[in-house]
Every structure is written in C-alpha cells, then in structure tokens.
Amino acid sequence: MKALSILKYQWKDLFRGKWIIGYGLIYLLMADAMIRFGGTGSKALLSIANIMLLLIPLVGMIYGALYLYQSREFTELLLAQPLDRKTLFWGLFGGLAAPLALAFTLGVGLPMTYFGLFVSTSIRSIILILVLGNLLTVLFTGLGFWLGLRFFEDRIKGLGFALVGWLFLAVIYDGLVLLAIFLLGDYPIEEPMLAMAMLNPIDLARITVLLEFDIQALMGYTGAVFNRFFGSMMGISVAAGCLMIWLGVPLWRSMRLFNKKDF
Numbered sequence: 135m136k137a138l139s140i141l142k143y144q145w146k147d148l149f150r151g152k153w154i155i156g157y158g159l160i161y162l163l164m165a166d167a168m169i170r171f172g173g174t175g176s177k178a179l180l181s182i183a184n185i186m187l188l189l190i191p192l193v194g195m196i197y198g199a200l201y202l203y204q205s206r207e208f209t210e211l212l213l214a215q216p217l218d219r220k221t222l223f224w225g226l227f228g229g230l231a232a233p234l235a236l237a238f239t240l241g242v243g244l245p246m247t248y249f250g251l252f253v254s255t256s257i258r259s260i261i262l263i264l265v266l267g268n269l270l271t272v273l274f275t276g277l278g279f280w281l282g283l284r285f286f287e288d289r290i291k292g293l294g295f296a297l298v299g300w301l302f303l304a305v306i307y308d309g310l311v312l313l314a315i316f317l318l319g320d321y322p323i324e325e326p327m328l329a330m331a332m333l334n335p336i337d338l339a340r341i342t343v344l345l346e347f348d349i350q351a352l353m354g355y356t357g358a359v360f361n362r363f364f365g366s367m368m369g370i371s372v373a374a375g376c377l378m379i380w381l382g383v384p385l386w387r388s389m390r391l392f393n394k395k396d397f
Contacts, residue, residue, distance in 0.1 A: 140212065140225025154233045157193065161185075161241025169249045176347050179255065179263055182242060183343045186267050187336055191274045192300050194234065198278015199296040201230050203289050223392045227385070231275040235268045242267065262346050262370075266339050269377055273335055274300075276384040283391040307334050335380040342373040 168181040202209070205226065212222055243264065246252060251260060278296055285292035311330055315323065331337050 154237055158237030158241040161238055162244055165242045165245040169245050179259055183263055187340055188304055190270045191336055194271055194274030195278040195296040195300050198275040199282040199292045202282040219393050223389050227279060231272045235271045238267045238271055239264055259346055270339055273381045279388040280384045283388055303334055303336050332376045335377055338373045338376050342370050345369045
C-alpha cells in the first residue's frame with residue numbers, strides 16, 4: 135500500500151508537469167500520420183514499430199537518469215519516514231515507468247482504434263507491438279535508473295552516459311555488426327552473430343517485429359540467422375526471453391544501488 139501511495143503521488147506530479155501528456159500526443163500524431171498515409175495494414179504497424187524502437191529507448195534512458203535528480207528532495211523526505219527502501223524504489227520507478235507506458239499505449243492505441251486496425255489487421259501483431267512498446271519502456275527506464283544511481287552525484291555525467299548508451303545501442307551497434315560481417319564473412323560467424331543480437335535489446339525487439347511479419351528482405355543478417363536457427367515462433371519466444379533478462383538485470387542492479395546509496 136505504501137508503494138501505491140508513492141506511485142499515486144508521482145503520477146499526479148508527472149501529469150501536473152504536462153510533459154507526459156506531450157509525450158503521449160507525439161505518439162498519437164505520429165501513429166495517426168502513419169496509418170492515415172500508410173494504410174491500415176502491416177506497413178503502418180512496421181512504421182509505428184520503427185519509431186517506437188528509436189523514441190522509447192531515448193526517452194526511457196534520459197528521463198530514467200534525470201528523474202532521480204529531480205525527485206531528490208522528495209526521496210530524502212520519504213527516507214526520513216519509517217519506509218522500506220525497496221518499497222520506495224518500486225514506488226519511484228513505477229511512478230515513472232507506468233505513466234510512460236500508458237502514454238505510449240494510449241498514443242498508439244487510439245489511432246489504431248478509430249482507424250479500425252483491430253478489425254482489418256491481425257490482432258496478434260497489434261498486441262505484439264503494444265507489448266513490446268511497454269516492455270521496452272520499462273527496460274530502458276530501468277537502464278536510465280541504473281545510470282542515474284551509478285552517477286548520482288554528477289547529473290551531466292549520468293545524462294551523457296544515457297545519451298551515449300542510446301546512441302550505441304540504436305545506431306553504432308548495428309554498424310559494428312555490419313563491420314564484423316564484412317571482415318569475417320569468409321568464416322562461420324552465424325553463432326557469434328546470434329550472440330551479438332542477444333546483447334542488444336533494440337535489435338532483439340526489431341527482430342521480434344520482423345519475425346512476426348515474416349519480412350525476410352528487411353531482417354538483415356542477424357534477423358535471418360535468428361529465423362534460420364529458431365524459426366518464426368521459436369525465434370520470437372527466444373527474443374522475448376532475452377528481453378526479459380535485459381529487463382531484470384538493470385532493475386536488480388538499480389535496486390541494489392538504491393539500497394546502498396547515501397542520499
């Protein structure tokens with residue numbers, strides 16, 4: 135109950151700031167445009183997924199890293215109360231991750247509803263996009279929390295690491311994979327490429343989407359390897375399992391740092 139009280143206060147504070155509403159409106163406008171001009175089929179869903187794979191990690195890592203700085207006085211006040219640190223951590227984390235996930239779900243889900251995607255497109259594909267978006271929101275907010283706690287005394291360093299981390303996972307990592315394929319193409323590199331795909335949650339989410347829509351031409355090398363080793367459904371299950379590990383480790387590390395942190 136204490137965690138729910140903290141979460142409720144955090145929700146009210148976030149919605150008073152209006153930025154969370156703006157975040158949801160960005161998704162609503164982009165999803166509306168993608169469906170309006172791209173049609174109500176899988177093409178629109180793929181366009182929404184591509185935006186999601188760039189925007190969610192960026193916002194989650196930045197706000198996750200900055201959130202603890204912004205709520206420091208509130209955190210110190212609560213720590214002075216007879217309140218378990220684990221309860222406080224989950225209240226603070228849920229107070230940020232849940233509104234971000236809700237903003238994404240409503241922002242993307244409303245255009246899907248009034249354009250009739252739930253009737254004209256596979257429900258499973260739509261649910262996969264929504265579930266992946268929420269999973270990535272919690273995952274990257276957890277990574278942001280971990281960076282914020284790791285560099286708590288230096289806000290600029292925490293923000294810098296969050297931006298560099300997003301840039302590496304979203305852009306640079308794929309370039310390194312392509313370079314490795316170019317340099318080592320004459321060797322049997324399928325299994326190392328499979329391991330490299332599992333080390334990047336954005337790649338795992340992208341592969342999951344492409345396996346669901348069975349678009350061979352867009353899968354790239356790692357996606358093709360995933361499909362060859364596991365097949366579509368098994369590949370989706372393996373990628374989802376790896377994403378759950380990615381979700382759990384940063385949260386576990388964040389909670390340990392929070393329990394030891396001297397505020």
